Amino acid sequence: MPTQPDYVRISNAYASAIVDGKLKPGDQLPSIAEMTQRYSVGATTVKMVLVRLEAQRLVRRQQGKGTFVEPREKWLLPGDDDEPVIEI
Template sequence: MPEVPDYWRIADDVIADVRSKNLKPGDKLPSIAELREKYGVSHGTIQMSYARLEALRVIRRQQGKGIFITDPKTWMREP
């Protein structure tokens, strides 16, 4: 079975935190540097995670302010 890429795993961790309500709408995500240190991955890997989350509408970027969690009602399906 193929291993899940790091960027996918990191994005899944963020989604899991939203589902468990550890992250709420409007919460600011940690900086790229903080996530790089936490996961031991490259800048590009974190950028790819953020790109995946943005494509799924889990996050929104605000130029000069940061990256924030969106309202899960707009993207999360009930299990």
């Protein structure tokens, strides 16, 4: 049974939490340091998680401030007609 890489598993969990409304627009995600400790992964893995979420426009990163959930109208979800399909 193939397992997903950590960055895919973690980013999918955050994407689900955002889409399901558990994380709301404007909510701040944990810092890279907090995520590395929480998930027992390296900083590179966490950065890949954030890049993936940012590519889906689910979050925005602000240098020195953190990573924040974007409003729903900015998200790129599978099936959006005017944007490329990005798998969540």
